[in-house]
Amino acid sequence: MLTPRRGRERQREFFTGRLVSSLSAGERAAAHTAGYEPGTDGGLIGRDPRSMTAEALRAMGHEPLSPMEAIRARCLDCCGGSVDEVRKCVAMACVSWPFRLGKNPWRRVSEARREVGRQLAARRHQKSSDPSQHLVASAEEAAGG
Numbered sequence: 001m002l003t004p005r006r007g008r009e010r011q012r013e014f015f016t017g018r019l020v021s022s023l024s025a026g027e028r029a030a031a032h033t034a035g036y037e038p039g040t041d042g043g044l045i046g047r048d049p050r051s052m053t054a055e056a057l058r059a060m061g062h063e064p065l066s067p068m069e070a071i072r073a074r075c076l077d078c079c080g081g082s083v084d085e086v087r088k089c090v091a092m093a094c095v096s097w098p099f100r101l102g103k104n105p106w107r108r109v110s111e112a113r114r115e116v117g118r119q120l121a122a123r124r125h126q127k128s129s130d131p132s133q134h135l136v137a138s139a140e141e142a143a144g145g
């Protein structure tokens with residue numbers, strides 16, 4: 001049995017390389033849903049995701065992902081779903097290589113910034129667990145402040 005993903009790939013393989021003029025109206029609609037649009041040379045090209053709705057992307061089989069999640073998913077796909085193989089990947093020239101474990105190594109958070117975050121979290125926690133702060137907030141609200 002075909003997996004849904006493989007099924008979608010088969011559908012795309014059916015349309016790839018076809019001329020728009022060779023498609024029936026129903027096939028054109030199916031090609032559009034599958035992610036194609038007419039190119040300038042009479043063939044089919046991929047649609048522009050910048051002008052597509054979330055529903056149209058979902059209809060193609062895509063789910064909302066962050067760019068990091070998308071890279072990780074691509075690496076897993078590249079390695080047949082093996083987490084271990086992605087970890088051991090030696091294609092160092094691949095642009096995805098630094099990102100393949102799901103973290104952006106170019107955006108390390110400094111210890112100073114981490115500390116600021118800890119202090120903010122502690123202050124928020126203290127405020128939310130101190131009943132007198134609620135009274136102050138209620139009194140301010142009652143006074144219209």
Ligand code: SF4
Nearest residue numbers: 075078089091094097
């Ligand atoms: S980094 Fe490795 S696993 Fe990821 S896409 Fe490139 S070759 Fe494949």
